[in-house]
Amino acid sequence: PLKTPRKPPGAHLAFVSGNAHSPVMIGSSATEPITVGLFVTCLVDLMRPTVGFATVKLLRDAGCKVSVPKAQTCCGQPTYNSGDNPDTRAIAEKVIEAFEGFDYVVAPSGSCAGMIKHHYPSLFANDPEMRPRAVALAGRTIELVSFLADVLKVENLEAAYDGIATYHDSCSSLREMGVKEQPRALLAQVKGMTLTEAPESETCCGFGGLFCVKYPDISGRMVDAKVDDIIATSADTLLSGDLGCLMNIAGRLHRRGSNIRVRHIAEVLAGMTNRPPLGEPVEKEKPRKEAG
Numbered sequence: 001p002l003k004t005p006r007k008p009p010g011a012h013l014a015f016v017s018g019n020a021h022s023p024v025m026i027g028s029s030a031t032e033p034i035t036v037g038l039f040v041t042c043l044v045d046l047m048r049p050t051v052g053f054a055t056v057k058l059l060r061d062a063g064c065k066v067s068v069p070k071a072q073t074c075c076g077q078p079t080y081n082s083g084d085n086p087d088t089r090a091i092a093e094k095v096i097e098a099f100e101g102f103d104y105v106v107a108p109s110g111s112c113a114g115m116i117k118h119h120y121p122s123l124f125a126n127d128p129e130m131r132p133r134a135v136a137l138a139g140r141t142i143e144l145v146s147f148l149a150d151v152l153k154v155e156n157l158e159a160a161y162d163g164i165a166t167y168h169d170s171c172s173s174l175r176e177m178g179v180k181e182q183p184r185a186l187l188a189q190v191k192g193m194t195l196t197e198a199p200e201s202e203t204c205c206g207f208g209g210l211f212c213v214k215y216p217d218i219s220g221r222m223v224d225a226k227v228d229d230i231i232a233t234s235a236d237t238l239l240s241g242d243l244g245c246l247m248n249i250a251g252r253l254h255r256r257g258s259n260i261r262v263r264h265i266a267e268v269l270a271g272m273t274n275r276p277p278l279g280e281p282v283e284k285e286k287p288r289k290e291a292g
Helices: 042-047 049-061 077-081 083-096 108-125 130-140 144-151 171-176 181-187 215-232 241-257 264-271
Strands: 010-014 016-018 023-028 036-038 064-070 103-107 141-143 160-167 192-196 236-241 262-263
Touching: 016 077, 036 049, 042 049, 042 241, 049 064, 049 144, 049 264, 077 083, 077 108, 083 108, 083 130, 103 108, 103 130, 103 144, 108 141, 108 171, 130 141, 141 144, 144 181, 144 264, 160 181, 160 264, 171 181, 181 192, 181 264, 215 241, 236 264, 241 262, 262 264
Parallel strands: 016 064, 036 064, 036 103, 103 141, 160 192, 160 236, 236 262
Antiparallel strands: 010 023
């Protein structure tokens, strides 16, 4: 589905969940594919696994050999933002060990990718053994949309989406990872979609991880302002690349009675929008009637 110059001809890639150093490829190719370690993120794992499956599909379709190390943990951002550096270092050591050996480490989140890329090296500033490993991992870690657009040069997406969408630039993606034009360039390839810009697309939604817990009143006012801005676009769909922001905004939209659909950009780019949007219930299967 994705036409990129890096896709190895004639190869069928197999998704592997397991040992970080034992991804497999079924088939043969003269061109060695890029190996990617998928950093799933806590929110994707626990709250929206479809984003993880969509990410795998996008990477595999682009010709990458994808693995999901079982040993991966949280990136450590909650403890880091709480000032608990010793525990954050212990978490980071596990992440570093789990993701060594890949060409790239890709996360469907600018927040988690930013933690690894920009904060891991400083955590081990006084550790001569771990710092080089942290710096090496930081250099290979990238946010999903940036990886697709800047590294793989993905074009001619076959995805389709019938709707008018607006895009929220999360703080970490925009300010730490430099993601701005990349999602818009990819969404411009989605057939049937109209993208409309919100005047305050770069403004924080008020989530900020622990910020919304420590300062709920301020956070509530910020997300209300964000929702006002989104509604004013007349878009029927909100997209972004960070699940924390999307969950925060989806919750406020629901409380205000809005029907705007909320999705992670990976779901749309991968053509995996068969599941309900964020905040909407999943229909339960009706019990089968026994024959007889």
